[in-house]
Amino acid sequence: MSEPTPVRVRPEIAALPVYRQGRQAGAEAFKLSSNENPFEPLPHVVDALRDTTAVNRYPDASASRLRARLAERFGVTVDEVHIGAGSVSILSQLILAVSGPGDEIVYPWRSFEAYPGLVVVGGADRVEVPLAADGRHDLTAMAAAVTERTRAIIVCSPNNPTGPVVTQAEFDAFLRSLPDDLLVILDEAYAEFVTAPDAVDGLRELGVVRPNVVALRTFSKAYGLAGLRIGYAVGHRRVLDAARATAIPLSVTAQAEVAALASLDAEDELRDRVRIIAERRDRIAAGLRDAGWCIPDAQGNFVWLPTGAETTDAAATFDGAGLIVRAFPGDGLRISIGEEESVDTVLRIAASVVEGLPEDHPARRLA
Numbered sequence: 001m002s003e004p005t006p007v008r009v010r011p012e013i014a015a016l017p018v019y020r021q022g023r024q025a026g027a028e029a030f031k032l033s034s035n036e037n038p039f040e041p042l043p044h045v046v047d048a049l050r051d052t053t054a055v056n057r058y059p060d061a062s063a064s065r066l067r068a069r070l071a072e073r074f075g076v077t078v079d080e081v082h083i084g085a086g087s088v089s090i091l092s093q094l095i096l097a098v099s100g101p102g103d104e105i106v107y108p109w110r111s112f113e114a115y116p117g118l119v120v121v122g123g124a125d126r127v128e129v130p131l132a133a134d135g136r137h138d139l140t141a142m143a144a145a146v147t148e149r150t151r152a153i154i155v156c157s158p159n160n161p162t163g164p165v166v167t168q169a170e171f172d173a174f175l176r177s178l179p180d181d182l183l184v185i186l187d188e189a190y191a192e193f194v195t196a197p198d199a200v201d202g203l204r205e206l207g208v209v210r211p212n213v214v215a216l217r218t219f220s221k222a223y224g225l226a227g228l229r230i231g232y233a234v235g236h237r238r239v240l241d242a243a244r245a246t247a248i249p250l251s252v253t254a255q256a257e258v259a260a261l262a263s264l265d266a267e268d269e270l271r272d273r274v275r276i277i278a279e280r281r282d283r284i285a286a287g288l289r290d291a292g293w294c295i296p297d298a299q300g301n302f303v304w305l306p307t308g309a310e311t312t313d314a315a316a317t318f319d320g321a322g323l324i325v326r327a328f329p330g331d332g333l334r335i336s337i338g339e340e341e342s343v344d345t346v347l348r349i350a351a352s353v354v355e356g357l358p359e360d361h362p363a364r365r366l367a
């Protein structure tokens with residue numbers, strides 16, 4: 001125990017759990033706990049990084065080359081693109097830009113574990129809307145949770161950690177049911193892994209920016225740059241200006257920008273890798289169902305096992321087999337799609353875990 005401090009920390013901050021990162025894996029273990037990309041960086045990206053050595057200089061504050069590149073790609077203006085040190089930092093900026101004490105932010109739960117903390121730090125109240133039983137957003141309940149105090153609503157598609165998408169038709173109807181001054185944040189961190197043809201795609205219509213919708217994307221997952229911290233938003237210029245105003249200046253490094261540009265140059269190769277990960281995911285999901293698991297549709301680079309009260313024990317079983325997975329005690333386990341060499345062990349251990357669950361456990365497929 002450390003000595004108490006006389007410093008007065010905001011009580012809601014003192015009560016906040018510290019962000020828990022997926023555990024690091026030992027040399028023999030597979031780290032399947034942080035939804036990272038298992039492939040090593042492309043040589044072309046490493047070369048570009050090697051050439052970016054002027055670390056005695058500050059980076060270009062607005063990452064203008066990457067903004068221009070993304071603007072061209074999505075048919076929008078440069079002002080309708082914003083770059084952040086990971087998409088989570090843009091999420092934080094947006095929340096700070098639109099809300100403060102007395103306001104509310106609505107989001108699905110369970111979803112990305114950073115949401116509650118970001119809302120509390122900004123001073124607004126959290127409004128968590130439970131997912132439906134199949135791990136999908138309950139958009140009707142989310143729309144019904146909107147009050148005069150609501151400033152933003154977050155949609156996470158595919159939902160981390162459960163996996164299903166929101167469909168384009170559902171999203172469009174949802175938007176129509178909301179007040180038009182409400183900011184809708186569409187968090188699409190895993191969009192590139194989606195294979196469901198009817199999934200929402202916040203960047204589907206070239207050149208179309210809806211005035212109250214911001215789509216968030218990242219280079220951390222499909223592009224394999226998690227360690228460099230770079231993500232982007234596409235949305236209305238005024239909304240993004242407000243986010244830019246809350247940003248910590250110069251937090252996107254030149255290395256991150258250069259690596260993102262190099263990744264866009266090597267997009268075909270990266271898309272091949274994404275295809276491999278999505279196929280591996282589908283194979284794992286099918287194997288889990290064959291073994292008797294009842295799991296939600298997996299559209300990201302992870303699968304969800306709704307182990308409920310058995311979660312901690314199940315995580316220990318995976319751990320014992322050298323598989324570091326993410327446990328949400330009382331709720332379920334999320335297993336990232338990792339190296340091909342991890343697949344057989346994942347399926348073997350998962351089969352033994354499901355056999356040990358009570359017959360009437362919701363995670364067991366009904367015969």
Ligand SMILES: Cc1ncc(COP(=O)(O)O)c(C=O)c1O
Pocket residue numbers: 034035085086087088089112156160187189217218219220226229230231
């Ligand atoms: C749903 C979701 N949004 C955002 C992020 C943050 O990604 P980034 O690395 O771009 O900050 C994650 C990362 O796990 C995520 O799962």
